[in-house]
Amino acid sequence: MDSEQRKNFRPLWYALFITAGIVIGVSLNGSFNGSRNILFSRSTPSGFNKINDVINYIRQEYVDTINQNQIVDNTITQILQNLDPHSSYIPADELKSVNEPLEGNFEGIGIEFHIQYDTIMVVSTIAGGPSETIGLRPGDRIVEVDGKNVAGIGIKNEDVFKYLRGQEGSKVAIKVKRNGLTKLLDFTIIRGKIPIRSIETSFMATSNTGYIKISRFAANTYEEFMDALNELKKQSAQNLIIDLRGNPGGYLDAATALANEFLKGKKLIVYTQGKARPRKEYYSNGEGTFENGKLFVLIDEGSASASEILSGALQDWDRAEIIGRRSFGKGLVQEQTLFPDGSAMRLTVARYYTPTGRSIQKPYKEGTLAYDDEVIERYKHGEMLNADSTHFNDSLKYKTPGGKIVYGGGGIMPDVFVPIDTTSDNEFSRAVFAFGIVSKFCYDYVDRNRNLLGVYKTLDQFEKNFKTEPKVFSDFIAYAISNKIRPDEKNIASSKSLISNQLKANIARLLFGNDGYYRITLQEDKAYKIAVELSEQTNADKTVSARVETKK
Template sequence: MFKKRSYLLPLILAATLAAGIYIGGNLNYSDTGEKLFSTNSEKDKLNRLIDYIEYEYVDDVNTDSIVDVTVNNILEKLDPHSVYIPKQQIEQVADNMKGDFVGVGISFRMYRDSLVVIRPIVGGPSKVAGIRSGDRILIANKDTLYGRGLRSDEIVDILKGDKNTNVDMSIYRPIEDKTIQLKIKRSEVPLRSVDATFLIKDSIGYIRVNRFAESTYDEFKASLLALELGGANKLILDLRDNPGGYLGIAEAMADEFLEDGKLILFTKNKSGAINKAFATKKGSFEDEDIYILINEKSASASEIIAGAVQDNDRGIIVGRRSFGKGLVQREMSLGDGSAVRLTVSRYYTPTGRSIQRSYDNGTKDYYNQFYKRYENGELRSADSIKVDDSLVYKTPKGKIVYGGGGIIPDVFVPLGSSQMDGWVNTLMDSGFMSFYVFEYLDSHRDLYNDLTSDEFQQTVFIDDQTVDDFIYYADEKGLKIDLDPYREDLKLHIKAILAEQLYDENIKQQILSQDDPMIEAVLHLIEEQIAPEEVADH
């Protein structure tokens, strides 16, 4: 067995979570700092930051004691979610939160020193131009892309550019053993935040959201409408692993579920000013059943929606205790192309609870608390969740909810409650299995090229030989884990990742939903006709 099992899972979880929280800060305000500060010298950067902290930061801070430290050290003295964004990362962060970027639109990886297209992005120019999965891009605008050991970010820099500019590509297509020439006009490429939308059963819809970007509400609304037209009157909203994003987007999505006048949340800033957000009449799913899936990596805007639904007795929260981020950031320019996301207020759920975890002992301890959830058994047993009895709140129908660190679900589903243990599942999601599937598909693409996604789901089954090959591959790569007990789960995951690389994330999630313990828990609630106020008894 793999001897590092005790700490491998929390290490992977914490690393991915920290990265996600960094990208997915709760932004709700426009940067008005340019009206107050107009100089751009390096000397003024620190003064500008200190002024922001002096006048805008949610707590009183002795700024004199931190003037002489670096920007990052200053922010570390505040809270874990006030962060510095170097100018080299500004564009990437902005693209991620905008919901699109200008480029050619491919998902790719470097393989044996060649740029291989995993798949062209739907809605992007490469798909329109005829690029196919498995193509090798040899040359782009006279830049040779193979044999140079280029990093992924260097490839992106070559392929991205101004809108409506052309990229002349030389492409080798192995399945046809020929080289072709294509001209691709750069355009906006969608970065979808709604991963999946489908009907699990005739009346049960499913939507998975990976972040709250500018485009998320429009994507969500279109998905919700499609499900309603398809007959859905119950919705599973999957916010697992969602680190958050724009506060206003979360409010708009919550509004779809809540009646006119219901409180969604309120914020309180340094001066004590309170700003309340209420639902309006525009919600289209106000009278239907809602089930929210969360886990330990659901944070920020994800928790706003879960809290609004739970506190208004509007639906059922299923899963594990969420991350616990109740702070709101504003992005402010530092004048040299870099920026700071500074905490300017706290938010509270409709019952008045703050779900922000304590950060009194510093950022390192704050994120180490995430490790402790795995070590203390909380992720495997609801009885191990520690609550603060002094932070008890009641919903309008009398359900007990707690403040002080995340949203505790109404129905607990432990980590590793499927046959495949949770830490093995995490290793699969880390990219190890994805690379195996990529290599397998690169040699067997002709078996799948003529299949539609529906035909793939109905006719493709992963056999024992493929599982044997994967286990051998894992052993050869030094992954010393006994995978044999998980053969059936491996078949499901291999098929799902194969579908992702052939089609899209939506098909992958449809396949994985067939053996998802949280979805199974929801289906049980629906079958038993259990209402939100009754979940404590089941």
């Protein structure tokens, strides 16, 4: 996995670019049986099938030779796109990569890489994976794969995937340049199944409050979550912060399984309903393992689908305090069905509703483009800066058992609103993040200073003793200027805190993985700090809604 593809907490401009390809899996149908054109096989009442007739007529009479399969694929794509923003067609050659994040694994050699100076650099090896087992190290440069030179040829991320991924059990031979050695090292790696973790990190935020960051709701999410929660309990966690920011969703069952851990007794978690799908309800079983501790859920405009199911259920039962900004607003349920050629269709078959009866789906009648741009419109209208800029129709108002007012019709509105931070937003900070200057500098810095950084044996030592100012920060400014980004003193001063934090966090990630990154970056995170503050309050029996008013 390319390290630059990980989901980070980003400054203002990154929060505005939210993809609409958000999926929630309820069930997987079997394959369609019959002809390739089964989708169009039913006749109209007048006895003919217009779509099939048009395609056949084009195939027979069009002036040039056509690719009929491509026409069919394009037709299906257009039909589904015109239904709603989340119904979709997935070609056979893309289905595996689309499903991998939710299935929780892929087949490869198990490295996190970064293309630095047109060379594949190993950032880290997956614990227990093929590359770690055979002896690959962070900082190694892969210069040859199966006898083919891969350095200095303008290689792209997709090329690296093609070279290094492959069927489990297959072999790949690589040559590696290692710092301090003149000769290339030869490795033959047997590919294996590599886990894609959905729990980015977990740690104790305070002596009695744990923190868990969930990046997606995949097949293995519940198991990972329970492992993390149990480990935090061993460290005396009595309260819990769950971070769902930037989490686009995933499997419904994963969300309901997590909700079950926090709700007492038999309580409705969510229900789904559609024209051809009778109402189906999901309940807690009263056997949850964290039914009493204080609970806080962080959300933002990138939290969607299964993230909204979990946060909506906990909010509707007054079980958790939701902190952040309004979530994406994706309340449509897709069902995936396979075609005989290996392609698939994800069709919206139902809507989901929270326990109070809220539909979280935001409007999409204005078309896909307007739907995709809706998050940007929130910023333009001031919603990300002021909770009062969000307006809901009274018909979308609902009340929780505890008397709290909640709303449907467009995402989960948090109990505690946290505006987006614009204090460090200027041309310089936007440029160094948008063009990857911060991450590139950190890769270079770690690569040049591995011996120096080796004195930090633990993350605690690094967090306490490593300083970015003045030396590292001044080196970064020089690096930015060398990359043709010229700041003025005012912009440097206003963005210094953010950039210094991100420099340290990115260096920590390269040394200690995601735990290092999040432990550092959360130090400057307002929503996280509010959650920690509330978790430490002694008047725990005070109602959520009463505490909210002091925070808006």
